[in-house]
Amino acid sequence: MTLSLTLPAIIAILFAGGLLAWLAERYLDRGSRPIALVSLLLATALLGQYWGHVSGDISAAAGTPWWDSLQLAWIPRFGISFYLAVDGLGFLMLALTLLMGLFGLVVTWKDINFRRGFFYFNYLWTLAGVVGVFTAMDLFLFFFFWEVMLIPMLLLIAVWGYEKRTYAAIKFFIFTQASSLLMLMAIVALVYLHYNNSGQLTFNYRELLSAQLSPAVAYWLMLGFFFAFAVKLPALPLHTWLPDAHTQAPTAGSILLAAILLKTGAYGLLRFTLPLFPEASVAFAPVAMTIGAISVIYGAVLAFAQRDMKRLVAYSSVSHMGFVLLGLYALNTIAIQGAVMQMIAHGLSTAALFALVGALQHRLHTRDMSQLGGLWASLPKLSAVALFFAVASLGLPGLGNFIAEFLVLLGSFGSSRWITVVATVGLVGAALYALLMMQRVFFGEQRRQTTTEGEVLIDLNPRETVALLSLAVALVFLGLRPQLVFDVADPTIAESMVRLEAAGLSLESEESDKKLQTAASSGWPDADHKRGESP
Amino acid sequence: MSARELHAILPLLVLSAGIVVLLLQVSFRRSHLAAAATTLITLVASIYACFQVAAALPPGGGSVAVTGLLLVDHTALFFCLLLLLAAIAVAVLGFNYLKLRCNPQSTTDNYPEEFYILLLLVMLGATTLVFANHFASFFLALELMSLALYPMLGFSVSGDLSPKGEQSNSLEASIKYLLLSALSTALGLFGIALIYGASGALDFGGIAAAVAQLPQGPSLMLAGLALLLIAVAFKLSLVPFHIWTPDVYQGAPTPVTALIATVGKGAVVALLLRFFAHTDLFSIPALTSLLAIAALASMLVGNLLALMQNNIKRLLAYSSIAHIGYLIVAFLIGSSAFGSEAVIYYLVAYVITTLGAFAVVGLIADSALRPAPGGTGPISDAASDTLKDPVHDPFQREFYRGLLWRSPWLACCLAAMLLSLAGIPLTIGFIGKFYIFAAGVQGQLWLLLAAVIIGSALGLFYYLRLLLTMVQRESEATATFGSGVQIAISGHLLLFSLTAALLLFGVFPQILINWINAL
Secondary structure, three states: OOOOOHHHHHHHHHHHHHHHHHHHHHHOOOOHHHHHHHHHHHHHHHHHOOHHHHOOOOOOOOOOOOOEEEEEEEEHHHOEEEEEEEOHHHHHHHHHHHHHHHHHHHHOOOOOOOOHHHHHHHHHHHHHHHHHHHHEOEHHHHHHHHHHOHHHHHHHHHHHOOOOHHHHHHHHHHHHHHHHHHHHHHHHHHHHHHHHHHOOOOOEHHHHOOOOOOHHHHHHHHHHHHHHHHHHOOOOOOOOHHHHHHHHOOHHHHHHHHHHHHHHHHHHHHHHHHHHOHHHHHHHHHHHHHHHHHHHHHHHHHHHOOOEHHHHHHHHHHHHHHHHHHHHHOOOHHHHHHHHHHHHHHHHHHHHHHHHHHHHHHHHOOOEHHHOOOHHHHOHHHHHHHHHHHHHHOOOOOOHHHHHHHHHHHHHHHHOHHHHHHHHHHHHHHHHHHHHHHHHHHOOOOOHHHHOOOOOOOOOOHHHHHHHHHHHHHHHHHHHOOHHHHHHHHHHHHHHHHHHHHHHHHHHHHOHHHHHHHHHHHOOHHHHHHHHHOO | OOHHHHHHOHHHHHHHHHHHHHHHHHHHOOOHHHHHHHHHHHHHHHHHHHHHHHHHOOOOOOEEEEOOOEEEEHHHHHHHHHHHHHHHHHHHHHHHHHHHHOOOOOOOOOOOHHHHHHHHHHHHHHHHHHHEOEHHHHHHHHHHHHHHHHHHHOHHHHOOOOOHHHHHHHHHHHHHHHHHHHHHHHHHHHHHHHHHHHHOOOEHHHHHHHHHOOOOOOOHHHHHHHHHHHHHHHHHOOOOOOOHHHHHHHHOOHHHHHHHHHHHHHHHHHHHHHHHHHHOHHHOHHHHHHHHHHHHHHHHHHHHHHOOOOEHHHHHHHHHHHHHHHHHHHHOOOOOHHHHHHHHHHHHHHHHHHHHHHHHHHHHHHHHHOOOOOOOOOOOHHHHHHOOOOOOOOOEHHHHOOHHHHOHHHHHHHHHHHHHHHOOOOOHHHHHHHHHHHHHHHHOOHHHHHHHHHHHHHHHHHHHHHHHHHHOOOOHHHHHHOOOOOOOHHHHHHHHHHHHHHHHHHHOHHHHHHHHHOO
16 A cells, blocks of 8 residues: 555645745744745645546545545544545535635735735645644644634734734634533544444544444534534534624635634534434434524625624524534535535635625725725726626525525425425525625725825735635636536535435334434435536 | 762753752852753753763663662663753743843842752752652652652742732742642551552562552552552643643743643653552552543533643643543553553653643743843833733744744744644654544444544644634734843754654654663
8 A cells, every 4th residue: 555645735835835835934023924924725636636536537436435635643542543534525615715725815015914824834834724724633632733724814814914813813722712611522522432333442533433322422422522512613502703803804814714714613523423413413414404594694694784894794603503503403405515515605705705804904904894885986896796706605606606505405405394494584684785785895985085185096906806706707607607516516425415314214114203304314415416407 | 889879860860969969059159051051961961961871871671779779770761851941941931031030230139150050950950750669769759759849839939120010920939839739648658558558568569569569449459559540640631630730830930831741740750650650550450540530520520621721831731641541542442552642642742742832832932031131220110011912922823823923933833842842744743643543443432432523523622722812814913012022042042952853753753762762
């Protein structure tokens, strides 16, 4: 067996790039940005090696679901190994992480003037931690990276944030850390029970999949995992850190948070919670779907009520990630495909919106919508781009978000009609807040003109335009040819579905009233191949 | 005593010899540097002796009983090694501390050399405690340690360059510790008397036999053990016997604070582990629930009280209360091999991290006290008045504002220590916390684990607040106050080795786990 070093190389490049950027800035007083850019490009190029799997030229080796994996002993005392692996889902998440990292770097190229080297150190280390999270297949290693990504993110908010940055940073950290300690307890308990049953001490994800747990214990452990991921997602009522953290973070930090860090929660649910505890997840699904639907509505309502543009976008994230939760716990292929698509599309559209708010704040030094207005006249390019991403966010057909939300609703309708109906109202809410934001900021009379002190507002420069337009193109592509994403993610989801359906059937034999639900969901999977032809 | 027995206590003999040599040396020639050098040589020789003894011990967990009083085995030697290494760090810190405060020109009121004699005496007590297998040696060692600590806590008085406020705080700490320690010793002694009355034995083996036939329900033996446990809890500053901790930590010279927090507690934990394991006290529910309650209260109270502290030393004092609480969680399942492994690992993590934190704090405070260049006079009370200003008091949180930009290296060290205390990955503290969780899950101590989680979440708040203070952009006050913090080379070396150990054992814990499992 040959050692495949691609995955650790990606992580190592990001870690090393971060250190180099810091040192370069400290001793040469410049050079941190090119170093950050080069290391991100290198990492992306390394990831590009897996393109063959995407286009279907190379199929995974028989007997293993991974495209690539590496396993080294780390702490044999506890059966902990340094186990990295990538499959379709992991690849999508990695691609999102690195490309959004690049986007955030390029679009805020000139924003950071204070201690720039240390900024890019934190930026790259956050990305390295996230890459680790998306590739770690050892639960201990997963938790390790889960924590490693937090500290640099904390510093990004606390040092380069806006007015209430320290408060927001501490709140962000305590929420995520306290919940992840619950997860650590659940992980340790899971491993311990597995060890008692099978005599094999391991943190290996694939071996733990076969752990035999009593239903009550599994339910508690599942809750431990769910808590940690729900905080990250964020789901009501654990979302309160998010508006503060997003609002106070610098633009690049907001992009990282919204586009990438939130996805770690959804990824964790899909990768770990659902397959590890299928019976408990089926039992818990109605609760989780209700939470998801309420998050959708709640996020939309609160977004509608904001005056601060960044807070508006932050609350819209709560709403959009509610769809992800809803889709994941609908427990059928279509809805989960929709949730994965939503993770990607939301990453793109929200990152772009944060970048736009950041660009506005950079030019006008305010994000208060009551002080903005009529910007279309002075900033036509920026306004047009903003319009595009606002309608993407509200789910205009033809863009990625529409496919995602449509599939989630389609899939979850089979599982639970009333919850889906409630969540659908959220789409109306999305239209309301997105259009309201456009109307207040870009149309109407020019309230801002009196306070600009005669300076000319500079429209988007080529760098920003290219970065934003490439995201727009990606969203259109996702909207027109979503099949590619579905095909890549399908094996991972199918594997989870096998476990979940087995669990659903075993529950069904006990409770006859669940019959209808599983019958409906087993009728769906053929339909998803037609989605590729939607406009 | 046979030659083999004498060889087995070689580390103790080396320490004793070092004390005598140092006493003679000081009476002939007073030299701060020479005294420090002799101390370091003694400590290193003692560490070397530890390895010698370990190699000579019969393989496979063998042990050598030295008379009836001491029992030398691999675990005890490991603890001994850990404490001696901590003592080296304290000696380095003490050297830096005293160099600035003791005026080499004046010959009055100024005896830095005694610090090292006392330090070696504390170490003799601590190492004897680790080997103790009998209540006589236990009591003797505990008292030797305490008696040497009293003058050390008040040692600021000896430096004639120390500000007046510091001197009175130091005296206060010393007296407080003396009074409360005497009380706890009296309780412990009474407990020993009761145990003797109930079992007729003073050696741990005899007590084990008596415990095995302990009747159900209240008994003389149980009362004695509970009283003894109180005396130990006082030394470990477990809630509700923690009242002395913040004042003593704050008032004492920082190296001594580091000493009392690491060596003082580590030796007692080692003894407790041996005593409980040898006499199988884990099987008595009354004692374990007593410890569990104390641990629960320590985690919650320690972390809650730390929330409001602006003084770094008080903050670390309360956080150390909480950390001993975490350690007791692992201790409670100590009857199994895994329990003692968890305790030892957590103790190593605690000692490294606490030493590091106090080292950074102490070195920064020393550099802030540095008298004006060329000045030989005492740091005037006027100077100490300005120290009351929170921005200029080196122990206030405000003093650390923007430290990362002024002295990145020091700030990174302190940040690593704080993250380790908070239990964040890449640091040894995370592995320690992982052990606590693993131990708690094995023992099914769900209530205590819940307290660990709540305590850690509370702890995050104050560790982070300090961490974020360090990365705040410079305010005007600190920008004018001075550029970088200058510390001595020895201080840098110490910090480097502590931080390196913290990261090494945090990223590759298997190394340390192998050592512990080889015991």
